[in-house]
Amino acid sequence: MVDHKRGFGGVSGSEKAALVAGLREATRNRKPKPVADLAANPPRTIKAYDFAKLDAYRELRMQRAAADMMGIANPFFRAHDGIARAETSIGGKPLLNFASYNYLGLNGHPRVVTAAKQAIDRYGTTVSASRLVAGERPIHRELEHALASLHGVEDAIVMVSGHATNVSTIGTLLGPKDLILYDSLIHNSIAEGARLSGAARLSFPHNDWRSVAATLEKVRHDYDRVLIAIEGLYSMDGDMPDLAKFIEVKAEHDAWLLVDEAHSLGVLGATGRGIAEHAGIDPASVEMWMGTLSKTLSGCGGYIAGSSALVEFLKVKAPGFVYSVGLAPALAAAAIASIEVMLAEPERVSRLRDNGLLFLDAARAAGLDVGLSEGYAVVPVIVGGSAQAAVLADSVFKRGLNALPIIYPAVPEKSARLRFFITSDHSEADVRRAVAITAEEFAKVRSTGSMLRQMMGH
Structure with a gap:
């Protein structure tokens, strides 16, 4: 039973007031812990896990090293200098650009x-x-x-x-x-x-x-x-x-x-x-x-x-x-x-449609494998292995064409490709030049494909 005169816990009002006063005085008189004590007992250092030990990361680095040996630049994470339109600039280098989702050219409008x-x-x-x-x-x-x-x-x-x-x-x-x-x-x-x-x-x-x-x-x-x-x-x-x-x-x-x-x-x-x-x-x-x-x-x-x-x-x-x-x-x-x-401006959509069909027809005429594409803005050029796709992307880049590879595991290994995004801003000349460069460079890459796949571990 609770003694209401003494309050909960058996502490009277006067006793509670004295206890609070004592705590306040103790807090005022408390001195900080000397710095020397912390120096003598430093906190234990625990190192974070090194993700470089992951097997998947090691495999990634091996593939990158093999590409470096072959002089194949990394096609990913290249920084564009401005708006990526039908043409773009990367590191001050002007490029014909087929790697942008800017389908109707509205970015920057x-x-x-x-x-x-x-x-x-x-x-x-x-x-x-x-x-x-x-x-x-x-x-x-x-x-x-x-x-x-x-x-x-x-x-x-x-x-x-x-x-x-x-x-x-x-x-x-x-x-x-x-x-x-x-x-x-x-x-x-x-x-x-x-x-x-x-x-x-x-x-x-x-x-x-x-x-x-x-x-x-x-x-x-x-x-x-x-x-x-x-x-x-x-x-x-x-x-x-x-x-x-x-x-x-x-x-x-x-x-x-x-x-x-x-x-x-x-x-x-x-x-x-x-x-x-x-x-x-x-x-x-x-x-x-x-x-x-x-x-x-x-x-x-x-x-x-x-x-x-x-x-x-x-x-x-x-x-x-x-x-x-x-x-x-x-x-x-x-x-x-x-x-x-x-x-x-629906003419932007119709112009995009015309450009896509032109790319599809020109690529087929050049003997390129465009897979299932129906020519609506997205046209892959299927080249085979991931190594071949990386080499081809590097080769066309050096020719002034920006088109990125899609490699395993994003697609099956034998279906690696360059993926072309066509926009309404591309001209007929842009489309024909892109197809011509790709066909010419792919012909050069084919003969070395087997060797590169072996070096990249596929």
């Missing part, structure tokens, strides 16, 4: 640049917080409404990373009782989102809607939810799916469909609205349209466009949105202005 500068003047360089708590700005909703209108759906949600948009969206919507089916050539962000969701996951042969249908016939009843994930334009191969067939399959089996439009927005369709416009499909028949702001839209970030219910749910549940800072004002403004210019 006066209207886009002005919009970004005005946004900085009004909002600063960052919104300084997650949009959920204190980072919301009117320009965010303006961009989301513009994206929803562009795709012909109810609403959109914008996140600060395209990769994180796929990972966070898939991880939020799917779980252990669900199934995710994705194309064998799908982007890493979707594969990672599927892995991290904990859902069962299966890849299906590239663009094979029949395989998806057959799989769902067998296993659909075993899962609560099913997501089918495809791309509007495949960034490694430059081809596209039969969207109408995938919509039929998902509808028949009560599944969701996610279409990644990262490389098809601004490229497909008469006005650049993407694969739905290209195929004449009602966009409302697709549950999720995913896209990025870093390509046609001259910014950085990603988005999901779809129903208002989907967007409302993601805005309070998706970690990539809830726990991340809101999109920088300049990036939002640049994307809005890019949409406006694209819709006002």
